[in-house]
Amino acid sequence: DAGITQSPRHKVTETGTPVTLRCHQTENHRYMYWYRQDPGHGLRLIHYSYGVKDTDKGEVSDGYSVSRSKTEDFLLTLESATSSQTSVYFCAISSRGAPPTQYFGPGTRLTVL
Amino acid sequence: DQQVKQNSPSLSVQEGRISILNCDYTNSMFDYFLWYKKYPAEGPTFLISISSIKDKNEDGRFTVFLNKSAKHLSLHIVPSQPGDSAVYFCAADDMRFGAGTRLTVKP
DSSP, X not given: OOOEEEEOSEEEEOTTOOEEEEEEESSOOSXXXXXXXXXXXXXXXXXXXXXXXXXXXXXXXXXXXXXXXXXXXXEEXXXXXXXXXXXXXXXXXXXXXXXXXXXXXXXXXXXXX | OOSXXXXXXXXXXXXXXXXXEEEEEOOTTOOEEEEEEEOTTSOOEEEEEEXXXXXXXXXXXXXXXXXXXXXXXXXXXXXXXXXXXXXXXXEETTSOBOOOEEEEEEO
16 A cells, blocks of 8 residues: 555534644655545545645635645645535545556545534 | 546446446546546545557456547446445546446445
């Protein structure tokens, strides 16, 4: 298994509070991604990173920010959580080879009350 | 806009029979398509891929077919086993995923 961990694995928070999810890898892959999984929508890309301090938006980036200060860590922040951000969040890594296979972490279940 | 679509949310098959999962796409520029498998409470795991220059790729019980003129790909699982019960996602190489198909293989 690719060395990817996510923390916390479960979190319950209240609307309006800030939340930070952490993704840590031991594979030294350049690319890291944050997805959310919701029923009927599959996996939707929130943000991704192609190197330290290099990030870009995905298809559902509103309300989220990311930071990557080290190769191994990619943080996802919800500045002010809303109930619509209740979801399961997955981090993934990739070397963007051919094929560009992604390896996923175990997920974080976030509930915003 | 959904560039990768899986129109069947669920599929149920009998053990030993063939499972066929379908995926449609809109962008002809994709170089690779990938299938991932996801069990409950786990992250997705890579299953099989196909290059856009090929029309078939096989790995054991799993075969992916690509029909470029129809912008359609399918994953065939033969024979299906109860352990194959999971959600299957197709994905394109621009990190877009379909909505997933939940496969249930009945003993």
